Amino acid sequence: MKKILLTLSLIFLSSHAHATLNVFACEPEWAALTQELAGGKVIIYTATGALQDPHRVEARPSLIAKARRANLVVCTGAELEVAWLPVVLRESGNAATRIGSNGYFEAADFVKMLEVPTRLDRGDGDVHAQGNPHIQTDPRNFLPIAEALSKRLIQLDAVNTSEYQQRLAAFNTKWRTAIAKWEQQAAPLNGTTILVQHKGFPYLTEWLKLKEVATLEPKPGMEPSAAHLSQIVNTLQKQPAKMVLRAAYQDARPSEWIAQRAHLNVVELPYTVGGSAGANDLYGLFDDTIARLLSGLK
Numbered sequence: 001m002k003k004i005l006l007t008l009s010l011i012f013l014s015s016h017a018h019a020t021l022n023v024f025a026c027e028p029e030w031a032a033l034t035q036e037l038a039g040g041k042v043i044i045y046t047a048t049g050a051l052q053d054p055h056r057v058e059a060r061p062s063l064i065a066k067a068r069r070a071n072l073v074v075c076t077g078a079e080l081e082v083a084w085l086p087v088v089l090r091e092s093g094n095a096a097t098r099i100g101s102n103g104y105f106e107a108a109d110f111v112k113m114l115e116v117p118t119r120l121d122r123g124d125g126d127v128h129a130q131g132n133p134h135i136q137t138d139p140r141n142f143l144p145i146a147e148a149l150s151k152r153l154i155q156l157d158a159v160n161t162s163e164y165q166q167r168l169a170a171f172n173t174k175w176r177t178a179i180a181k182w183e184q185q186a187a188p189l190n191g192t193t194i195l196v197q198h199k200g201f202p203y204l205t206e207w208l209k210l211k212e213v214a215t216l217e218p219k220p221g222m223e224p225s226a227a228h229l230s231q232i233v234n235t236l237q238k239q240p241a242k243m244v245l246r247a248a249y250q251d252a253r254p255s256e257w258i259a260q261r262a263h264l265n266v267v268e269l270p271y272t273v274g275g276s277a278g279a280n281d282l283y284g285l286f287d288d289t290i291a292r293l294l295s296g297l298k
Contacts, residue, residue, distance in 0.1 A: 021157055024067050024097070026075035026085060027054055028273040029136040030107060032282045034074055036171050037150050041160050045070070047088075050274035051249045054080055055221065059087040067092035070103070071156055074149065077106025078113065078133035102155050108133060110148045111141045114202045136272060138203035139179050139286050146171055178283055185290050188297060193239070195232070195264065197246035197255050200271070208293070213241045216254045224254050229261075236262045243296035247271035267296040 023044045025031035031046040045066045048054050054076070057063075067073065067088050075081050089097060089104075097103040113131030135141045150168040154161045190209045194201075197216045205212050214232050216224045243265040244255045252268070259266045269289050270279035278288035 021071040021153070022069050024070035024073045026073070026081050027136070029282065029285070030074040030076070032273045032285075033142060033146060033149065034153075036282065037146060037164065037167050038153055039163070039167060041153075041157060041163065042072075050270065050272045050279070053249050055083060057081070057084040059084045059091070063088045064091045067097065068094050070094060070097050072103050072105060072152065073097040074105045074107070076108055076133050076135065078108035078130040078135075080108075080133035102152065105149060105152050107141075107145045107149075108135055110144045111135050114206065115199070132199060132202050134200045135203055137201055137269075137289075138207040139175070139182065139282075140207060141203065142175060142282070143172065146175075175282075178286070182286050182290050186293065189293055192243070192293075192297065193241040195236075195241045195244040195255075195258065197244065197250055200247055201245055201269075204269075204289075213239045216244070216258065223251075226257075229254065229258050232258060233262050236264075243267050243293075245269060248275035265296040265298070267292050269293075 020040070021038070021042045023031075023034050023038075023042045025034060025044055025046050027048055028046055028050050031044045034042060034044055047063055047066070048057055063084075070092075073089070075085060086099075089099065094103075095101070108130065113135075116131040117129065146168060150164050153164050157164075186208050191211060193211045193213050194205070195214050195216060196212055199215055199217070199220050201210075201212070204210070214235055216229065216232065218224055218228045241262070241264060244259055245267050246252065246255045246269070248268055248270050252266075255266045258264065268276075269292055270276040270285055273279055273281060273285050275285070276288050276292075278291070279285040
């Protein structure tokens with residue numbers, strides 16, 4: 001009888017050690033980071049795709065069903081998902097992932113936010129009170145986020161603490177090496193003047209020391225008119241730019257319009273994992289981003 005009980009205990013412990021967490025990731029970059037940190041200890045569902053505007057997502061029943069089964073929700077925060085995530089979480093009825101619980105994680109809580117507004121006015125467009133939420137365009141931000149996310153995984157799955165710690169250490173080492181490589185490759189970009197289609201690149205421009213001349217959108221989230229774009233063309237006569245940046249999910253027409261008239265290079269950036277053929281993981285995301293920016297100098 002004792003042998004049977006011992007065998008059953010070992011089976012239970014073995015299965016518990018291999019228990020998986022269900023993770024609901026709002027954006028592909030957080031799905032990719034969670035995979036780096038947890039490996040086979042998680043089953044990840046990604047709520048949005050790389051060619052989808054994360055501001056504008058429908059709270060579909062399929063999202064609600066996935067959130068209902070989640071042990072951990074990992075999102076950007078900073079109001080990026082404010083139009084749909086609160087509805088998904090509320091309708092899921094999952095107390096384990098309610099805002100403020102251990103099962104709810106916002107990456108923006110762990111980085112220095114840029115473009116924090118001094119006033120809030122609907123007339124200013126889609127302005128986020130906590131600052132610009134597009135934090136994934138600076139690889140340095142992933143280091144404190146990874147540290148915090150790993151601790152959260154350990155809180156939820158303490159049995160696998162040692163594996164989470166080992167994977168975090170390996171990620172930190174490899175990621176810091178990659179950052180050094182990217183910064184060396186990107187040195188020719190220092191001081192390059194750019195236009196951006198949407199206010200989605202402040203973290204990228206700060207990291208690589210680019211100089212943003214103007215934004216094609218007159219206000220965040222507002223499509224530019226021909227008249228507004230014509231004004232930017234006039235501005236470029238005094239402040240020339242080398243290239244115009246847009247994210248892979250954005251409509252190409254505004255950047256193409258101004259590029260033709262101002263003789264600029266258009267650089268479409270993957271923006272997140274899956275945004276281009278080369279951006280198939282976090283490392284590929286920045287490999288491809290740097291390569292595309294350098295091609296914009298030609």
